[in-house]
Amino acid sequence: MTPHPQLLLGPLLALLAIPTLAISADRWSSANLAIVDHHVLPRYAQLASTTATLAERAQALCTTPAAAQLEALRSQFHTAMDAWQGISHLRFGPVTLFMRNYRFQLWPDKRNSGERHLNELLTAADPQALVPDTFHNGSVAVQGFGALERLLFEEGVDAADFGSAAAPSYRCQVTLAVADNLAQMAHEVDNEWRAGEHPYRQVIASSADGNDQFYGSEEATARFLNNLHTQLQVIVDQKLELPLDESAAKARGRRAESWRTHRSLRNVALDLAALEELYRVGVVPLLQENPAQQALAQRINTAFATTRASAEAVPQPLATAVSDPTARRAVEQLKNATAELKRLVGSELPPALGLPLGFNSLDGD
Amino acid sequence: MQRRQFLLALASAPLYGPALATPAAPPIRYLSARADAAGQHHLTAFEASGQLLFDLPLPGRGHGIALHPHRPWAVQVARRPGRYLLVVDLEQGRQLHALASRPDRLFQGHGLFSADGRYLFTTESDIEHGRGYLGVRDTQQAFQQVAEWSIAGVEPHDLRLIEGGATLVVADGGMRTHPDAERTVLNLDTMEPALIYLSASDGRLLERVTLAPNLHQNSIRHLAVAADDTICCVMQFQGSKREQPPLVALHRRGGAIQLLAAPAEIQGRMRNYCGSAATDSSGTLFAVTSPRGGITTFWRAADGAYLGHAELADGCGAAAGPQPGQFLVSSGLGGVVQVTPGQPPERVTALDPLAAHWDNHMARSAV
Incomplete structure (x- = not known):
């Protein structure tokens, strides 16, 4: 952890004399467009193409339920989940329409809705429930990656559970409905950013003078930065702290995200890589305008590198590492490194950029 | 005792013990939740001078x-x-009770004691079914819940007492959220925020006041009450950022809502978002914070006149200052200022070393 004096020093200096950059609206706009064009759009395109393949492979499994088809679909689940983890930090724009972000993945699932609602769906075995319009408007908890993970990877599940060539099982039909739903949502989000009457890229590009969504281009930059900070908080509080709990004895590995597929740490690593890209593409050029900010930029670079290395040092899988006294220390180290990165991004970066990122203004009530 | 001796005894009493002493004016304590630089949450108490009184982990x-x-x-x-x-x-700066919500209810962020101090009211919701309630807990039974009153609304948030404590007024923000996706609003098209008046003795609905239909997305979230029971309700608009609806309104029981607007430039800077409201210690002025715009606006309770604004980036918590006409305002970026309408804010520098991210609300205790 950071030594105590440093905790006080950073914010204090910020209060005394903020060496704020005089960043014009143009600079915010170009930062926003760099983030959109080199981070957001490629990642949504990746999500759209990997989920389209996911849907094709689910169709192939239901056409010919067999071990090879199941393996191909399981493998594509990982590829598509990689793509989702790489852009799940974005919490505004088209992905938030119609609760798509929760329909992609409901996690953490505090009320255990995923298990309850999926069991209800499978028990009822009603084909009408899988008609797209009905399915999209039904429970959020059975529409996304969490449900697909249960369907494909639950203990004991094999190709026979998906039926036979002439008669795919209801489980297979649910699997196909979830995969189709993911593909359709990803296609819509990708499309709404780039095309249509009001492409969201344009909403961001035209924010300089204010529009329906933003008072100015700096508000869009603040949203990106807030999303970066929020995702670091999600890693600390949810992806790591929830399974860690207070001690090795109390640890609960099944609270880890994606524990069934043993990819909890892979998710964290993908998250961190995506956040680092957002930072490099959008924030670094703003910091480079002012030589006085090079020290901060260097500290954030180092914090990203430390966090990345800490993630690599945790023995797989996370779900068992948290209960092992030695491995657990590596998880705690990762948590501390991420928390320090979060502190830099939340407390020191906003004043350096001259962006008010207070939690009252961006996360109010 | 001789009369003369008695007078002497009386005159000298303060020297010998507190029994006959005139009680000193109770200290004024300010309270606010805050996050520290590491993201840990605390309840922090301090004096207007910035002297820290206590700091409890949350x-x-x-x-x-x-x-x-x-x-x-x-x-x-x-x-x-x-x-x-x-x-x-x-006084001791320590926790007396830690209480939890009923499993099927969630706290909505605000609470209030009854005028006699016996009961604690909390705004709560049944998220599964989207209904709003007031939980009633008894201080004489270790804060056990003894009643629950249904309110005619979906999202009770802030609440206050008027009419000598006989009547509760509740701000119903009107936004129904999804049970699995806690902050996702489900009813933006049909939301109907309201001011709801209830009897403080039995929860009976007395009056429900709504905004004009064109303002139905203007979520009424926070309240302040003047000495004459004029209620100041402050709002957060959920619609287009191109629109500039009124965000502050006054209401008196039985009357019509009086919508207030600041001069256009200031109104624009409020960014369709008010975070909290407070009265000064005379009960005649309101301060309304707009953290997104980084300004605090001042209003006269008697007629709703706009009295000016003060600047504080991410300023949200507000409470009456030590003297009439003054307020204390806190910022999520750090810093507390003392401000009097028309004068530049004075920073309470003694609090700066805390590097606190002050949270939405500040309270002022003079007990």
Whole structure:
């Protein structure tokens, strides 16, 4: 952890004399467009193409339920989940329409809705429930990656559970409905950013003078930065702290995200890589305008590198590492490194950029 | 005792003990939830001078603070949707009770003691079915819940007492959220925020006041009450950022809502978002914070006149200052200022070393 004096020093200096950059609206706009064009759009395109393949492979499994088809679909689940983890930090724009972000993945699932609602769906075995319009408007908890993970990877599940060539099982039909739903949502989000009457890229590009969504281009930059900070908080509080709990004895590995597929740490690593890209593409050029900010930029670079290395040092899988006294220390180290990165991004970066990122203004009530 | 001796005894009494002493004016304590630089949450108490009184760790982010009318007690309420209430002794700076919401209810961020101090009211919701309630807990039974009153609304948030404590007024923000996706609003097209008046003795609905239909997306979230029971309600608009609806309104029981607007430039800077409201110690002025725009606006309770603004980036928490006409305002970026309408804010520098991210609300206790 950071030594105590440093905790006080950073914010204090910020209060005394903020060496704020005089960043014009143009600079915010170009930062926003760099983030959109080199981070957001490629990642949504990746999500759209990997989920389209996911849907094709689910169709192939239901056409010919067999071990090879199941393996191909399981493998594509990982590829598509990689793509989702790489852009799940974005919490505004088209992905938030119609609760798509929760329909992609409901996690953490505090009320255990995923298990309850999926069991209800499978028990009822009603084909009408899988008609797209009905399915999209039904429970959020059975529409996304969490449900697909249960369907494909639950203990004991094999190709026979998906039926036979002439008669795919209801489980297979649910699997196909979830995969189709993911593909359709990803296609819509990708499309709404780039095309249509009001492409969201344009909403961001035209924010300089204010529009329906933003008072100015700096508000869009603040949203990106807030999303970066929020995702670091999600890693600390949810992806790591929830399974860690207070001690090795109390640890609960099944609270880890994606524990069934043993990819909890892979998710964290993908998250961190995506956040680092957002930072490099959008924030670094703003910091480079002012030589006085090079020290901060260097500290954030180092914090990203430390966090990345800490993630690599945790023995797989996370779900068992948290209960092992030695491995657990590596998880705690990762948590501390991420928390320090979060502190830099939340407390020191906003004043350096001259962006008010207070939690009252961006996360109010 | 001879009369002369008695007079002497009386005159000298303060020297010998507190029994006959005139009680000193109770200290004024300010309370606010805050996050520290590492993201840990605390309930922090301080004096207007910035002198720190105590700092208690919280189990999660806090929001509103209820103050007991005559005991040195405060209750920190969890941020919505929340699970904890923390009852705190202000003199000893320690926790008295830690309470949890019913499993099927969630706290909505604010609480309030009854005028006699016996009961604690909390705004709560049944998220599964989208209904709003007031939970009633009894201080004489270790804060056990003794009643629950249904309100005619979906999202009770802030609440206050008027008419000598006989009547409760509740701000119903009107936004129904999804049970699995806690902050996703489901009813933006049909939301109907309201001011709801209830009997403080039995929860009976007395009056429900709504905004004009064209303002139905203007969520009424926070309240302040003047000495004459004029209620100031402040709003957060959920519609287009191109629109500039009124965000502050006054209401008196039985009357019509009086919508207030600041001069256009200031109104624009409020960014369709008010975070909290407070009265000064004379009960004649309101301060309304707009953290997104970084300004605090001032209003006269008697007629709703706009009295000016003060600047404070991310300023949200507000409470009456030590003297009439003054306010204290806190910022999520750090810093507390003392401000009098028309004068530049004065920073309470003694608090700066805390590097606190002050949360949405500040409370002022004079008990």
